Amino acid sequence: MKNKYFSVLPIGGVEEIGSNMTMIRSEDEDIIIDCGMLFPHEECFDINYLIPDFSLVDPARTKNIIITHGHEDHIGALGHLLKAFPDLTVWVTTFTLHLIQRKLAEHKISMNYQMYTPGQELAFRNVDITPIHVNHSIPETSGLIVRSKDRKWGALYISDFKVDLVSKHELPIDFKTIKEKLSECVQTAYFIDSTNVMYDGKTTSENELQADLEHLMNRPENRLFITLFASNVHRMNAIAKMAKASGRKIVVMGRSLWTYMEAARESGHSEITADELFMADQVKGQSGKMLIFLSGCQGDFLSALRRFSFGEDGNFKPVPGDVVIFSSKVIPGNEKKIFRIYNKLTQFGVEIVTAHDHLIHASGHPGKEDLKLLLNNFAPNFYFPIHGESYMLRKHAEFIQKDFPKISAHTIHNYQEVILGEGTIKIEDHEVKEPRLIHGKSIEIEKTQISQRRKMATQGAVFVSYHRSSELMEVSTVGLPLMVQEQ
Numbered sequence: 001m002k003n004k005y006f007s008v009l010p011i012g013g014v015e016e017i018g019s020n021m022t023m024i025r026s027e028d029e030d031i032i033i034d035c036g037m038l039f040p041h042e043e044c045f046d047i048n049y050l051i052p053d054f055s056l057v058d059p060a061r062t063k064n065i066i067i068t069h070g071h072e073d074h075i076g077a078l079g080h081l082l083k084a085f086p087d088l089t090v091w092v093t094t095f096t097l098h099l100i101q102r103k104l105a106e107h108k109i110s111m112n113y114q115m116y117t118p119g120q121e122l123a124f125r126n127v128d129i130t131p132i133h134v135n136h137s138i139p140e141t142s143g144l145i146v147r148s149k150d151r152k153w154g155a156l157y158i159s160d161f162k163v164d165l166v167s168k169h170e171l172p173i174d175f176k177t178i179k180e181k182l183s184e185c186v187q188t189a190y191f192i193d194s195t196n197v198m199y200d201g202k203t204t205s206e207n208e209l210q211a212d213l214e215h216l217m218n219r220p221e222n223r224l225f226i227t228l229f230a231s232n233v234h235r236m237n238a239i240a241k242m243a244k245a246s247g248r249k250i251v252v253m254g255r256s257l258w259t260y261m262e263a264a265r266e267s268g269h270s271e272i273t274a275d276e277l278f279m280a281d282q283v284k285g286q287s288g289k290m291l292i293f294l295s296g297c298q299g300d301f302l303s304a305l306r307r308f309s310f311g312e313d314g315n316f317k318p319v320p321g322d323v324v325i326f327s328s329k330v331i332p333g334n335e336k337k338i339f340r341i342y343n344k345l346t347q348f349g350v351e352i353v354t355a356h357d358h359l360i361h362a363s364g365h366p367g368k369e370d371l372k373l374l375l376n377n378f379a380p381n382f383y384f385p386i387h388g389e390s391y392m393l394r395k396h397a398e399f400i401q402k403d404f405p406k407i408s409a410h411t412i413h414n415y416q417e418v419i420l421g422e423g424t425i426k427i428e429d430h431e432v433k434e435p436r437l438i439h440g441k442s443i444e445i446e447k448t449q450i451s452q453r454r455k456m457a458t459q460g461a462v463f464v465s466y467h468r469s470s471e472l473m474e475v476s477t478v479g480l481p482l483m484v485q486e487q
């Protein structure tokens with residue numbers, strides 16, 4: 001690529017939510033931002049997750065990847081990338097490093113890494129990149145300011161954020177550094193989160209949940225259960241502290257919750273000590289006031305929430321008088337699974353409290369008012385919505401065009417390279433590569449094999465074996481209706 005400055009090429013995450021991966025390309029160097037997984041659509045039969053295609057990664061040009069935060073849609077495919085390109089240096093912060101190392105250890109993958117702190121300028125061959133602190137729903141989330149060495153071009157890349165000016169858990173988004181660094185540039189472009197753009201207002205602060213959560217923790221019932229996104233460490237801290245203050249024992253059920261809690265403790269984000277947390281079997285049969293955290297707020301098949309709701313947990317059975325609090329939202333596509341859980345719990349006489357009843361969930365993504373705050377702090381020349389499905393990207397661009405007419409807003413999709421050139425931009429199309437399909441923990445499946453696998457699973461299979469010595473033929477079937485089997 002011949003460009004004096006740099007370009008931004010999304011490989012994943014622009015026209016779908018997930019598999020975030022973007023390349024910052026310059027004359028003789030490419031830098032990757034994030035490498036996440038995508039959860040499969042319904043037609044991806046028995047596929048565990050999808051990962052971006054890596055064929056544009058050239059090891060001669062690509063030595064570095066910067067991770068913005070620890071959500072699976074940003075780190076979930078990193079193991080696959082490092083298997084293919086083991087010499088890459090991964091730039092991370094402490095909390096995210098703990099999460100990544102746990103995942104990589106399971107697959108026995110090693111990683112060269114470098115730590116960064118927000119505000120620190122990372123000098124690469126043709127660009128300087130400054131990670132800046134932003135608010136989101138997981139600790140240590142960064143946006144990236146990318147600038148050409150001569151400061152002719154500057155770009156702000158924030159795939160996930162919200163503006164939380166009153167958080168008790170972390171600093172507000174670093175508007176000051178954005179303004180300072182980009183003011184030094186002749187031309188500027190933004191690449192910004194579209195996830196919550198359909199919301200006209202300002203995204204709720206975690207602080208605003210305090211009153212309703214506290215009210216719930218003070219309810220008279222002995223057993224309160226609560227489920228939330230496991231990565232929302234700040235909220236878990238807040239809830240655990242309230243539970244402790246109301247005299248409740250804190251129990252944690254579910255591997256994902258323990259994983260995030262341990263990573264939080266190791267990186268200084270935990271506000272609860274290890275001896276204040278109990279495993280379910282440690283309190284089995286005990287009465288008294290408890291708060292039980294359950295993993296699996298999306299109704300995941302093997303989660304603690306589902307196991308409990310179906311009466312299948314060995315330590316806790318649902319009984320009338322129990323209260324289950326959903327401090328979460330229903331991600332589109334998961335409605336059926338979650339409503340099944342609501343129904344099961346109701347049949348057991350359990351009370352359900354959701355974010356429709358109380359203010360107990362806040363998004364981690366910007367509503368229109370958050371975006372206005374970002375743009376009122378510093379308005380760029382060009383603007384590209386990212387991190388969203390096609391419809392959201394379009395709505396996001398329309399909003400900018402209407403409310404900020406001086407900014408030139410464009411929609412792009414994966415494999416469209418935004419070239420920041422001499423005084424203007426150019427958009428160049430690359431051949432679109434479909435995401436790769438992963439079965440189980442790491443086995444890659446070809447797309448054509450999906451329909452074969454579905455046929456075998458839904459229509460059954462026939463196995464014929466012929467014994468040459470005895471000349472016997474054996475026919476066995478799997479999954480065929482009985483009538484067919486008898487024929």
Ligand SMILES: [Zn+2]
Binds near residue numbers: 069071136160
């Ligand atoms: Zn995120």
